[in-house]
Amino acid sequence: MSLILEEISVKREHSFRSKIDVLPHIEVPWHYHPEYELIFIEKSHGTLVVGDCIDHFNDGDMIFIGPNTPHIMKNDDLFYSKESEERVIAWVVHFKEDSFGKEFFLLPEMKRIKEMLINSFKGIRIDGSTKYKIIQLLQNLHNSDYSQRIIILLQILQLIAQSEDLEYLASDSFVESFKQSSNQKLYKIYEYVSENFQQKIDLDEAAKVANMSKTAFCRFFKSKTQKTFSEFLNEMRINYAQKLLAEGKLTVAQIAYECGFNSPSYFNKQFKANTGKTPLQKKEHSY
Structure with a gap:
């Protein structure tokens, strides 16, 4: 099976996508997409591959992946059993580099965020107090609309950019x-x-x-x-x-x-x- 380009749709009234997935298991193949991806695994476990990094993922994990980075998450075998009562709950955000304008992240005030975005091609595991602050913001994001969505996303990116609770995944x-x-x-x-x-x-x-x-x-x-x-x-x-x-x-x-x-x-x-x-x-x- 070849690497798949995943097409990510965004509502007409939004500049980026945020959603909560509730699934019996993860079905996404080995894939990439031009969007940045932030995923908070509220409930699920299995194997994560980001570039040349192979790792486990578990309940409570948070991963940030840069554009066009090949990756896959696959649940442990028990999720795919017909008798399984396991469920996947994941909070997911997708946005493009130009979601807020082609030169937005080139602004001087965006320097730290821009540096983090460049490094995100390797994939980033987010932990510690940073993760818990972002979880609260994701909950707010899900219930927000209009310009408040953009403000919250920028707050999330700033938290990641200034955090020391990061682990880079791919080499x-x-x-x-x-x-x-x-x-x-x-x-x-x-x-x-x-x-x-x-x-x-x-x-x-x-x-x-x-x-x-x-x-x-x-x-x-x-x-x-x-x-x-x-x-x-x-x-x-x-x-x-x-x-x-x-x-x-x-x-x-x-x-x-x-x-x-x-x-x-x-x-x-x-x-x-x-x-x-x-x-x-x-x-x-x-x-």
Whole structure:
């Protein structure tokens, strides 16, 4: 399945969209759109992929995603069971860079917000007191109309721009690779890895996804990302492993297999090479 451009409709009387979704499960595929997206997950849990970041999402999470960043949220399997009583409740805001005029965010007073918007291509997880202040503003936004909607959205953006409660999701190398290329093949490779990283991934199969020979694929991938496919795959797996270590629910050996490594010893070696610490040291540091 290719990366999908999602079309986002806005009411004629509004300059941006805000809504509350109540669903049995999330159905949006691997996609992108030209709008900025703020999403507050009031109730739901599953897997989040933003660029080359793979993470969990849970009740109470808040994510801000920049325009044209490929992403997907997929619920845990129990949401898709016919007998499931689980429900998704999500508050969502979409707006474009020019929603308030083509040069609005170029105004001197918008400098901090503009800088934050540029960095949002990586995806931002919002936490702490900032998140709770934004939740209150989202509730006000849902019940507001006319110019009050714009005022509240700007208050939200200002809170994000000045906050220290932020975690950037995708890597800098991902951002650079997509600045340099809008190549659909690269999107397909990221999608393939994000869906299959927990299993054995064969280089031949990855080359087939890109519809290239293995030699051409290796050369193409290195030229776009400045790293080998194996390095990229290990980095993506280790990024996910760090999330699991922070949660503290699994042993190091369990995490190794959960992230697609075929042995704990190889996982330990790759983890230390990428982070400078062993998984056990990282786990102890998280507590």
